[in-house]
Amino acid sequence: MNSIEIINLNKKYLKSFVLENINLTIDGSSIFGLLGPNGAGKTTLIRLLTQITKPDSGKILFYGKEITKIDIKRIGYLPEERGLYKKMKVGEQAIYLAILKGLSFKQAEIQLKEWFERLEIVDWWDKNVEELSKGMQQKVQFITSVIHKPDLLILDEPFSGLDPINYQILSREIKRINQEGATVILSTHNMDTVENLCDDIAFINNGEIVLTGAVEDIKQTYKTSTYEICFGGDLFSFRTLLQDMIEIIQVEQYNELYRLIFKIKNDIQVENILRKLLSIIKFVSFKEVLPSIEDIFVNLISTNKIDSHE
Amino acid sequence: MNEIKYIILREYLTRVRKKSFILLSLLGPFFFALISMLPTYFAKYSEDKENKIGIIDATGLLRKNTIISDCKIEFLNISDTANINKLISNNSYSGIIQVPQIDSLGKRQVRYFFYKQPSIFILNSFESSIEKVVFEKQLTNYGIKSISTLLDSIKSITRITAVKIEKGSEKEVNPRLLNSLSMIFGLAIYLYIFLFSVQVMRGVLEEKSNRIIELIITSVDPFKFMVGKILGVAMVGLTQLIIWILLTTGILSIFSRGIDLQSGSFTSGILNQHIDQQQLNQLLNTVNSIDINIIIPAFIFFFIAGYLLYSSMFAAIGSIVNHDDEVQQLSTLISIPLIIAVFVLSSTSNNPDSSLSFWFSIIPFTSPVVMMGRIVHGVPIEQLLLSASVLILTIIGFMWLSSKIYRTAILMYGKKITIKEIIKWFKY
Numbered sequence: 001m002n003s004i005e006i007i008n009l010n011k012k013y014l015k016s017f018v019l020e021n022i023n024l025t026i027d028g029s030s031i032f033g034l035l036g037p038n039g040a041g042k043t044t045l046i047r048l049l050t051q052i053t054k055p056d057s058g059k060i061l062f063y064g065k066e067i068t069k070i071d072i073k074r075i076g077y078l079p080e081e082r083g084l085y086k087k088m089k090v091g092e093q094a095i096y097l098a099i100l101k102g103l104s105f106k107q108a109e110i111q112l113k114e115w116f117e118r119l120e121i122v123d124w125w126d127k128n129v130e131e132l133s134k135g136m137q138q139k140v141q142f143i144t145s146v147i148h149k150p151d152l153l154i155l156d157e158p159f160s161g162l163d164p165i166n167y168q169i170l171s172r173e174i175k176r177i178n179q180e181g182a183t184v185i186l187s188t189h190n191m192d193t194v195e196n197l198c199d200d201i202a203f204i205n206n207g208e209i210v211l212t213g214a215v216e217d218i219k220q221t222y223k224t225s226t227y228e229i230c231f232g233g234d235l236f237s238f239r240t241l242l243q244d245m246i247e248i249i250q251v252e253q254y255n256e257l258y259r260l261i262f263k264i265k266n267d268i269q270v271e272n273i274l275r276k277l278l279s280i281i282k283f284v285s286f287k288e289v290l291p292s293i294e295d296i297f298v299n300l301i302s303t304n305k306i307d308s309h310e
Numbered sequence: 311m312n313e314i315k316y317i318i319l320r321e322y323l324t325r326v327r328k329k330s331f332i333l334l335s336l337l338g339p340f341f342f343a344l345i346s347m348l349p350t351y352f353a354k355y356s357e358d359k360e361n362k363i364g365i366i367d368a369t370g371l372l373r374k375n376t377i378i379s380d381c382k383i384e385f386l387n388i389s390d391t392a393n394i395n396k397l398i399s400n401n402s403y404s405g406i407i408q409v410p411q412i413d414s415l416g417k418r419q420v421r422y423f424f425y426k427q428p429s430i431f432i433l434n435s436f437e438s439s440i441e442k443v444v445f446e447k448q449l450t451n452y453g454i455k456s457i458s459t460l461l462d463s464i465k466s467i468t469r470i471t472a473v474k475i476e477k478g479s480e481k482e483v484n485p486r487l488l489n490s491l492s493m494i495f496g497l498a499i500y501l502y503i504f505l506f507s508v509q510v511m512r513g514v515l516e517e518k519s520n521r522i523i524e525l526i527i528t529s530v531d532p533f534k535f536m537v538g539k540i541l542g543v544a545m546v547g548l549t550q551l552i553i554w555i556l557l558t559t560g561i562l563s564i565f566s567r568g569i570d571l572q573s574g575s576f577t578s579g580i581l582n583q584h585i586d587q588q589q590l591n592q593l594l595n596t597v598n599s600i601d602i603n604i605i606i607p608a609f610i611f612f613f614i615a616g617y618l619l620y621s622s623m624f625a626a627i628g629s630i631v632n633h634d635d636e637v638q639q640l641s642t643l644i645s646i647p648l649i650i651a652v653f654v655l656s657s658t659s660n661n662p663d664s665s666l667s668f669w670f671s672i673i674p675f676t677s678p679v680v681m682m683g684r685i686v687h688g689v690p691i692e693q694l695l696l697s698a699s700v701l702i703l704t705i706i707g708f709m710w711l712s713s714k715i716y717r718t719a720i721l722m723y724g725k726k727i728t729i730k731e732i733i734k735w736f737k738y
Contacts, residue, residue, distance in 0.1 A: 050528045052527060052528060053718075069531065072528055072529065077524075078525075079521070079524040079525060081524060081723075082525060083520035083525075085324070085516075087324065097526075097529065099312065099313060102312075102313070145525070
C-alpha cells in the first residue's frame with residue numbers, strides 16, 4: 001500500500017512557487033530518497049508532510065486518507081536543523097520528547113532504555129546535553145524521532161557529522177525500522193547513502209519533481225552502454241580490433257593484466273564485441289557499468305541548467 | 311492532556327531548579343526586608359548623634375533648647391575663637407559654629423569650621439534654629455515685643471480628617487494609606503508581568519535558536535505548546551511570589567523582635583511616636599473599609615490576566631526575532647503601554663475616579679495595573695466587570711493572534727519579517 005500520495009501540490013512563498021504541481025507516490029514498504037540541490041524545495045515538502053505548513057492547493061493522502069493534524073503522531077521526524085535543550089539531562093529530555101509524541105511516562109522510560117542500549121549510549125542518560133558531542137546528540141535526536149514507532153519516518157540529513165561506526169549503526173537501525181513496516185523518507189545530499197539504503201528516489205529541482213522511480217530502474221534508464229573489462233593479453237591488438245566499435249574511457253595496467261572502461265558506439269551489440277575478443281585475449285572479468293546516482297544527479301542538474309543557490 | 315501537563319511541568323522544573331531562581335527567591339526577601347527597615351534604622355542610628363558641635367555665640371541669644379538638632383551641642387567662650395583650629399584638629403569637636411554680633415542691618419555671617427564635611431541636614435537645622443532666635447530678637451529690637459506669641463496663636467496646624475460614608479455609616483479613613491496600598495498593588499502586578507512575560511519570550515527564543523522547536527511542533531500543536539509554556543512560567547512566578555511573601559514576613563518578624571530585645575521596642579516605639587490613638591483607629595478603619603471579598607479575587611484575576619495578555623505578546627515577539635539585540639527593540643515597544651500604566655497609576659492613586667483613571671482601567675493593556683490602583687478606593691462593580699470582560703476578550707484575541715504568528719515565525723530563520731507577511735500567516 002502507498003503510505004503517501006501527493007496530488008497536484010502547490011506551495012507559494014511571496015508570489016514565487018516553492019513547490020509547483022508536485023505528484024508523488026511513496027510505497028509503504030520503501031526507503032524513499034528525496035534528492036535535490038539546496039533550496040530545491042525538499043524542506044518545504046517535508047514541512048507539508050509534517051503539517052507544519054499547509055499547501056496553497058493540492059492534497060496529501062496518508063495511507064489513503066487526506067492527512068490531518070492527528071496524523072503527526074504517526075510520523076517521526078528528524079529535522080536537518082535540530083537541537084536539544086542544552087541544560088537538560090539527556091534521559092529527562094528524551095522522556096519529555098517521547099511524552100510529547102504521545103507515550104506515557106512509563107512506556108517512554110522503558111522504550112528509551114532499550115534504545116539507549118541498542119545505540120550504546122546508556123552511560124549518557126544522566127549527562128547534560130551540552131556535554132555531548134554533535135554526533136552523540138544526533139543519536140539522541142534520532143531516538144526521539146522513532147521512539148513512538150511511527151508509520152512514516154522522515155529523516156533530513158540523518159548522517160551529517162557522524163563517524164563511520166555511528167554511520168553503520170544508524171543505517172542498520174533505519175533498515176530495521178523499515179523492515180518492521182515503517183516507510184522511511186530520507187532527504188540527503190550523500191549519494192552513497194542513497195545507493196546503500198534507498199529503494200526509490202525523487203529528484204526535486206526548482207520546486208518541481210524532475211525524476212522519480214526505483215533506484216535500479218533509474219540506473220537502467222540512464223545507463224550509457226559503458227562496460228568494464230579486465231583481461232590478459234595484448235592491449236594494442238585489443239585497440240585495433242575494436243577501433244570502430246568502442247570509445248575507451250580509462251585504461252589501467254596491473255602487471256600482465258589490463259582494466260579498461262569503454263563505451264560502445266551506437267547500434268553495436270555487446271555480444272559481437274565479446275565474440276570478437278574471445279580469440280585474442282584472456283578474460284578475467286566483464287561487466288556493465290551503471291551510472292551512479294551521483295552521476296545522474298549531476299547530469300540532470302547541469303542539463304536542466306539549474307542554479308543551485310545555497 | 312498528558313502532553314500539556316508535561317509541558318507545564320518541564321517549563322516549571324527547569325526554571326525552578328536554576329541557581330538564579332533559587333538565589334533570587336532566597337535573597338529577594340532580605341532585600342525587601344532591608345528596604346522596608348532601612349528608613350527606621352537610619353532614623354534611629356543617624357550619625358548626627360555622634361557629632362559634637364561647639365558654638366561660639368557672640369549674640370548670647372542661643373540656648374540648648376532653642377537649637378533643634380540631634381547633635382551634641384556645647385557652648386564655648388568667645389575667647390575660644392583663637393583656638394578653633396586647635397579644637398578641631400585634636401578632634402574635640404567635629405565642627406564649630408561661630409555666630410557673630412548682630413549688626414544693625416541684620417546681616418550675619420555665621421561660619422562653620424570643620425575637619426569632617428558636615429551633612430547638609432546639620433547645616434540646615436542650625437541655620438533655621440539661629441534664624442528663628444535672631445528673628446525674634448530683631449522683632450523685639452524694633453519694639454514689637456508680643457508679636458511672636460501673636461504669631462504662634464495665629465498659626466494653626468490644619469489637618470483634614472477624611473470620612474468615608476459607606477452604607478449610611480461614617481468611617482474616618484487614612485487616604486495616605488489607601489494611596490500607598492493602591493501603588494503597591496499596581497506595582498506588584500506591573501513587576502510580575504514584566505519579570506515573567508519576558509521569561510516566556512526568552513524561552514521561546516531559546517527554543518528557536520537551538521532549533522529544538524522543529525522537533526517539538528511536529529509532535530504537539532504549537533498553540534498547545536505555547537499555552538503550556540505560558541502557564542509553566544506563570545507557576546514559576548507564583549512560586550517565587552509565595553516564597554517571597556513567606557520569607558519576607560518571616561524575616562521582618564524575626565528582625566523586629568530582635569530589635570525589640572536590643573533597644574526596648576522597635577515597632578511599638580514607632581507607633582507611639584507617630585500614631586496616636588485617633589490615627590490608629592483611622593488606620594484600622596481604613597483597612598476595614600477595603601472590601602477584601604472584592605479586592606483579593608480582583609487582584610488574583612488582574613494579576614493572572616495581565617500576565618496572560620503580555621506573555622502571549624512576548625511569546626510572539628520571541629518567535630519573530632532571531633537575535634537578542636532585536637529582542638530589545640521589540641520588547642521595549644510592547645512594554646510602552648505597561649510603562650504608561652505605571653505613570654497613570656501614580657495619578658490614579660491620588661485621583662481614582664478621574665476620567666483618565668477610568669479609561670486606563672478599561673483599556674486592556676493598562677487595566678491590570680490601573681484597575682488595581684483604583685480598586686482599593688472602591689470601584690463600582692459594573693466598571694469592574696466591564697474592565698474584566700474587555701480584558702478577557704483581548705486575551706482570547708491576542709492568544710489566537712500570537713499562536714498564528716508563533717507557528718509560522720518560529721521556523722523562519724535569518725529573514726526579516728514584514729507586517730505584510732504576518733498578515734498573510736493569519737490565513738493558515
